Amino acid sequence: MNHMNSHEYYVPGYLANGISAGIKEAGRKDLALIFSEVPAKAAGVFTTNCFKAAPVLVDMERISSGTAQAILTNSGNANAATGDEGYRDALTMSRVASRQLHIADELVMVGSTGVIGHPLPVDKIENAVEPLAAGMHSGGIPAAEEAMMTTDRFPKMSCRKILIGSREVTLCGIAKGAGMIQPNMATMLAYLMTDADIEISALNAVFKEGVAQSFNAISVDGCMSTNDTALILANGMAGNRTIRRRSRELTPFREMLFAVLNELCRDMVRDGEGATKLIELVVEGARTDSEARRVAYAVANSNLVKTAFYGGDPNWGRIISAAGSLGIPLPVKAVKLFFDDVCLFSAGQGTTPPADRVAAIMAQDDIQVRLDLAMGNKRFRIYTSDLSFEYVKINAHYHT
Amino acid sequence: MNHMNSHEYYVPGYLANGISAGIKEAGRKDLALIFSEVPAKAAGVFTTNCFKAAPVLVDMERISSGTAQAILTNSGNANAATGDEGYRDALTMSRVASRQLHIADELVMVGSTGVIGHPLPVDKIENAVEPLAAGMHSGGIPAAEEAMMTTDRFPKMSCRKILIGSREVTLCGIAKGAGMIQPNMATMLAYLMTDADIEISALNAVFKEGVAQSFNAISVDGCMSTNDTALILANGMAGNRTIRRRSRELTPFREMLFAVLNELCRDMVRDGEGATKLIELVVEGARTDSEARRVAYAVANSNLVKTAFYGGDPNWGRIISAAGSLGIPLPVKAVKLFFDDVCLFSAGQGTTPPADRVAAIMAQDDIQVRLDLAMGNKRFRIYTSDLSFEYVKINAHYHT
Known part of the structure; x- marks a missing residue:
C-alpha cells in the first residue's frame, strides 16, 4: 500500500x-x-x-x-x-x-x-x-x-x-x-x-x-x-x-x-481476492529462464501451497512436491528451500529449524520463499498470495 | 459411490x-x-x-x-x-x-x-x-x-x-x-x-x-x-x-x-477434498490429443471455474477465458460451450437459454460440460470437482 x-x-x-x-x-x-x-x-x-x-x-x-x-x-x-x-x-x-x-x-x-x-x-x-x-x-x-x-x-x-x-x-x-x-x-x-x-x-x-x-x-x-x-x-x-x-x-x-x-x-x-499474505517466491539455480519460471508458477499456483500459507503452516513438502511435478529432473538431494533466511529442506529431507523462528515467519504479512534448484544460475521471482475462505466466498457468487 | x-x-x-x-x-x-x-x-x-x-x-x-x-x-x-x-x-x-x-x-x-x-x-x-x-x-x-x-x-x-x-x-x-x-x-x-x-x-x-x-x-x-x-x-x-x-x-x-x-x-x-459436485468435462474439436488435454486441464484446474460451480453460477465466461488463456488460436466465433444439452456460448457470445433449465443443471450433483473448439476431431475427457470452503478448511490445517 x-x-x-x-x-x-x-x-x-x-x-x-x-x-x-x-x-x-x-x-x-x-x-x-x-x-x-x-x-x-x-x-x-x-x-x-x-x-x-x-x-x-x-x-x-x-x-x-x-x-x-x-x-x-x-x-x-x-x-x-x-x-x-x-x-x-x-x-x-x-x-x-x-x-x-x-x-x-x-x-x-x-x-x-x-x-x-x-x-x-x-x-x-x-x-x-x-x-x-x-x-x-x-x-x-x-x-x-x-x-x-x-x-x-x-x-x-x-x-x-x-x-x-x-x-x-x-x-x-x-x-x-x-x-x-x-x-x-x-x-x-x-x-x-x-x-x-x-x-x-x-x-x-x-x-x-x-x-x-x-x-x-x-x-x-x-x-x-x-x-x-x-x-x-x-x-x-x-x-x-x-x-x-x-x-x-x-x-x-x-x-x-x-x-x-x-x-x-x-x-x-x-489485494488479490481474499489474500491475507504476500509471498515473494524466488526460484534460483535453474538451468534456463523458462525452467525457473515454470517451477515458480507451479509452486505459486498450487492450491495446496496457497492454503498452507493461509493456515500459517510451514508445509515445505507441498512446495517441493509442486516443484517436482513438472518432469524437470531436479537433483533431489541438492535442492534447498528457505523461508526468509531459515532453511526448511535440504539433503532430500526436512531440516529441524527452531520452531519459534518458523512460527514467527509464518505470522508475517510478507514472506520470502527461496527455492534453490541447484542446477544452474537462472532465477525467476514471482509475487503470489495465499488462498483463503474469502477467495472462495468472493468467487462463488456473482459480483461486478 | x-x-x-x-x-x-x-x-x-x-x-x-x-x-x-x-x-x-x-x-x-x-x-x-x-x-x-x-x-x-x-x-x-x-x-x-x-x-x-x-x-x-x-x-x-x-x-x-x-x-x-x-x-x-x-x-x-x-x-x-x-x-x-x-x-x-x-x-x-x-x-x-x-x-x-x-x-x-x-x-x-x-x-x-x-x-x-x-x-x-x-x-x-x-x-x-x-x-x-x-x-x-x-x-x-x-x-x-x-x-x-x-x-x-x-x-x-x-x-x-x-x-x-x-x-x-x-x-x-x-x-x-x-x-x-x-x-x-x-x-x-x-x-x-x-x-x-x-x-x-x-x-x-x-x-x-x-x-x-x-x-x-x-x-x-x-x-x-x-x-x-x-x-x-x-x-x-x-x-x-x-x-x-x-x-x-x-x-x-x-x-x-x-x-x-x-x-x-x-x-x-x-470425494475430492471439499468437493460438492462431480464435473465431467469433455473438450472436443481439438486438432491434437495434446491440445484437447491442455485445454481440459486449463479449464478443470481454474479456481475461478471451480468456485463458480461451487456457487451454482453458470459462469461460462470463466470457462472460455480459461480455454483461451493457453495461446492456442481458438476460432472464437465457432467455439461452442454446453452444460448438459444446453448451449451457453456460441458465435463469440453468450446465448440466452431458459433460466430455469440452467438453474436445474447447476443444482445437479453431476454436471456434464462440453466445450467444442471447432478446429479438429480430437477429444479429451476429464473429471473434476468444485472448489469449496471445505477445501480451504481441510488444507489450511495440518492433517494426517
Whole structure:
C-alpha cells in the first residue's frame, strides 16, 4: 500500500476524473477518464487470451500508431464475450469521448472491467461522458483509479519523480485488479502517465521489459482474463532532453518505471481476492529462464501451497512436491528451500529449524520463499498470495 | 459411490486385512495388507514427481520383475522427503511383511500415504504386522481399504466379473485419494486384484492404457503427490485360457478393467477434498490429443471455474477465458460451450437459454460440460470437482 496523499498523484499536462455512470450499484464510481493536454507517445501490453474483450481489440489496433491522448474506462461490465455488438459499443465509447474532448477518435483508448458476457450499457456511458470530461482536473487521478475498481479493497497508485538534466520528470501509475491475476496479466488494468519526452521505440522496449518482470510475474489464482491491459502515455511536457534507446537518460527512467510497476504489482497481489499474505517466491539455480519460471508458477499456483500459507503452516513438502511435478529432473538431494533466511529442506529431507523462528515467519504479512534448484544460475521471482475462505466466498457468487 | 455389500468384495486367491497400528490417532485403521496365495503377475504406474516417496522408489525397482505377492500399506505418514532413513524404513516394512508371510522379500510391494516429511514410525508397523497377517481373510478387502484412507469421506471400491470361456474372472479395485488429485495421479493409491490368468506384457499394456484415461484424467486441485501408486496383481487362479496381447479375451478383460478404473476415478473426484459436485468435462474439436488435454486441464484446474460451480453460477465466461488463456488460436466465433444439452456460448457470445433449465443443471450433483473448439476431431475427457470452503478448511490445517 502506498502512503502518498492524493495531491501527490499529479503529472504535469494530465487531467483525470472518475464518476458514477450508473453501471455499478447506486453511487459507486464506475467511469474513469484520463486526458493528456497534448497527444502523447503511447505503448501497451495486452492479454494473450484468445477471447479478447472488445476494448482490447480496439486498443491493440490503435496502439500501433504509437500515439494516444485519452483513456476512457468503465468498471462493472467487462464488455467481453459480447460479440460484434460489444465491438461496436467499444467504438461508441471512444467516439463519445473524442467528441467531448475535441480530439481525433483514434487517440482515445478504451478499457472495461467487470462481469463477462453481458451487453455493455453504453447509453449510460454516453450520458455520463459530458459531466465526466467537464469535471476533469489535474488532481483527478485518484478519482479515476476509484472508478476502475471492482473487487479491489484499496486503490493501487504509485508516483515517482526523477531529474533528467535540470528537468523534473514525473511518472504516475494506477492499477485495478484483484482476482484472476496470473501471468499475462489477468483482470488487470494499469495505466501509467508520464511527462517524459521519450522516443516511441525506447518507450515500447522499456515498457514491455517492465511488464514482463512485474505484471507478468505475479499470480493470485492462476487465471488470465480477457481484458488485461497495461498502457503508458508519455506527453513530453517535462521538456527533458529526449530519452532514446541508447541514451544514458534511459537508465533512470527505466529504474523509475520498474519501481512504479513493482509497487503496483505488490499492491495488486496483496489485494488479490481474499489474500491475507504476500509471498515473494524466488526460484534460483535453474538451468534456463523458462525452467525457473515454470517451477515458480507451479509452486505459486498450487492450491495446496496457497492454503498452507493461509493456515500459517510451514508445509515445505507441498512446495517441493509442486516443484517436482513438472518432469524437470531436479537433483533431489541438492535442492534447498528457505523461508526468509531459515532453511526448511535440504539433503532430500526436512531440516529441524527452531520452531519459534518458523512460527514467527509464518505470522508475517510478507514472506520470502527461496527455492534453490541447484542446477544452474537462472532465477525467476514471482509475487503470489495465499488462498483463503474469502477467495472462495468472493468467487462463488456473482459480483461486478 | 458403489452399492455392493462387503461380501461382494472378494477375489479368489486373495486375503486382506486392515488394522490400527497406532500411526493415526487412537483406534483408526492405518495399516493394510493384501496377499495373494500364489505369486501374481504385477504391473504398476507411479508418480512422475521428482520427489518420489521412499515406498515408490522401492516399488518401482521391484515391479520390473513383473511379479508380486503382497502389498503392505500404511496411512497417516507418507514416508516422503524422509531421505535415506525413509528408504531404509520402506525396506523394513517390506522385510517384516515378507518374514511374516514366508515369501521372498522382493515379492512385497509397499505403500504409504499421509503427511510428508516426518520420519515413519516403523516400529509401530513392525509390531502390528503379526496380528495384521494373522487376521487376513478372503473378505478383508474393505478393511484394507479403510486402513488406507486419510481425508477420504467414503471408501472407494469397485468389483466386476466376466466370463472367459467357462471361467468366471473377478477384478476388484480399491483406492484412496482425496486431495492432490491431478494428472499423473496425485496422493492416490489404487490397488487392483484379479484372478485372471494374463501374460505380463498384456497386463502391463492394458493397465498403462487404463490408468492414462482414468487416474491420469482427473483433477481435484491440480497438485501431484510424491506417493501416487497404482498396482495390479493377477494371480491366474481363475484358470481361464491365458489372456495374451493379441487374444480376443483381452477385450472383455480390458472393458472390465476400464469400468473398475472409471468407477474408482469418479468416486475419487466426488470425494475430492471439499468437493460438492462431480464435473465431467469433455473438450472436443481439438486438432491434437495434446491440445484437447491442455485445454481440459486449463479449464478443470481454474479456481475461478471451480468456485463458480461451487456457487451454482453458470459462469461460462470463466470457462472460455480459461480455454483461451493457453495461446492456442481458438476460432472464437465457432467455439461452442454446453452444460448438459444446453448451449451457453456460441458465435463469440453468450446465448440466452431458459433460466430455469440452467438453474436445474447447476443444482445437479453431476454436471456434464462440453466445450467444442471447432478446429479438429480430437477429444479429451476429464473429471473434476468444485472448489469449496471445505477445501480451504481441510488444507489450511495440518492433517494426517
